[in-house]
Every structure is written in C-alpha cells, then in structure tokens.
Amino acid sequence: METSRRELAAMMALGGAGMALSSTQASAQAATPVQAKLVHHVFFWLKRPGNQADRDQLIAGLRTLRAIPVIRDLQIGVPASTEKRDVVDSSFDVSELMVFDNAVEQKVYQDHEIHQAFVKSCEHLWAKVVVYDMQVVPDR
Structure with missing residues (x-):
C-alpha cells in the first residue's frame, strides 16, 4: 500500500505535534519544584533516667503517633x-525517627491533635x- 504525500504530511504533522506536546509536558514537570522528604529525629532524656515504667510510658505515647496519616515511617528506639x-x-x-513527604506535612504533624495529646500526656x-530535622538531598 502506497502512502500519498498528503497522508505522509499529515503523519509528520501529527508526529511533530506529539513531540511538541511531550516536550511541553516535560518542561512543565521540570519547572515544578520537587519538595524534598523530611526526616524528623527526636531524642528524649527522662527526668528519671533508667526508670523502666517512665520509658515504657513514653514509648507507648510515641506509638500513638502512628495514627497520624502524614507520617510515612515511624521508628522508636533506645540506645x-x-x-x-x-x-x-x-x-x-x-528516640523516635519519622519520615514525611515534605516540610508541609511535618507541620501538619506538629499541629495534629494526636501529637498535641501526646505532648500533653507525656511531657x-x-x-x-x-530535635534534628533533616531535608533529604535527592539522588541525581
């Protein structure tokens, strides 16, 4: 089957339009700033160091924070x-280590009623x- 010049010109025009659209979309994506992940690492020193009941109560309080939807990961530990x-x-x-998608979500966590209740019940x-807050440097 032979392709007419008119059909060939139409295919080339469509192909060019597709390439232009693809290029425009890629430019728009490149222009949109990517918000870096944020790691929130908190270290606690007890008023009564070594007191197992206090340590257990603090760990139990930290576990309640898992219910906050913006937290992507939560690790709780001891030395x-x-x-x-x-x-x-x-x-x-x-210590507790949390990962957020960005600083905005970390702020949502700070203001969240579950976090506020944790502070009130465990402070x-x-x-x-x-506290050490770290913005993750993306791989290139």
Missing part, C-alpha cells in the same frame, strides 16, 4: 549496645528533648 566511641552519644533514653516524663 544501642554498640562500641563505645567518642563520636557516639548514647546518653538519651528514648512530664522528660527533662530534655533535642
């Missing part, structure tokens, strides 16, 4: 029994809290 080195600080009692347990 690990690793090699003692000058660069390792294992003086804290409990009497800790003497000190240190």
